[in-house]
Amino acid sequence: MFTNKNGKKMLRIDAYRFTINKRVRNKYWWRCSSHGSRGCRATVITLDDLVYKIANEHNH
Ligand SMILES: [Zn+2]
Numbered sequence: 912m913f914t915n916k917n918g919k920k921m922l923r924i925d926a927y928r929f930t931i932n933k934r935v936r937n938k939y940w941w942r943c944s945s946h947g948s949r950g951c952r953a954t955v956i957t958l959d960d961l962v963y964k965i966a967n968e969h970n971h
Pocket of ligand 1: 927943944945946951952953968969970971
């Protein structure tokens with residue numbers, strides 16, 4: 912997990928970047944940064960900064 916220049920938290924897995932979709936305490940739901948532009952459905956859930964669940968299937 913890292914913070915981009917706009918101060919927004921991001922996650923990077925392989926060449927893909929994910930942005931936060933939802934957060935409950937230390938659990939984060941991420942979606943691919945191409946979700947909006949390309950409708951990519953890849954999602955990741957992290958818990959305590961560790962990958963908890965991943966659906967890393969991208970359409971790009
Ligand atoms: Zn994607």
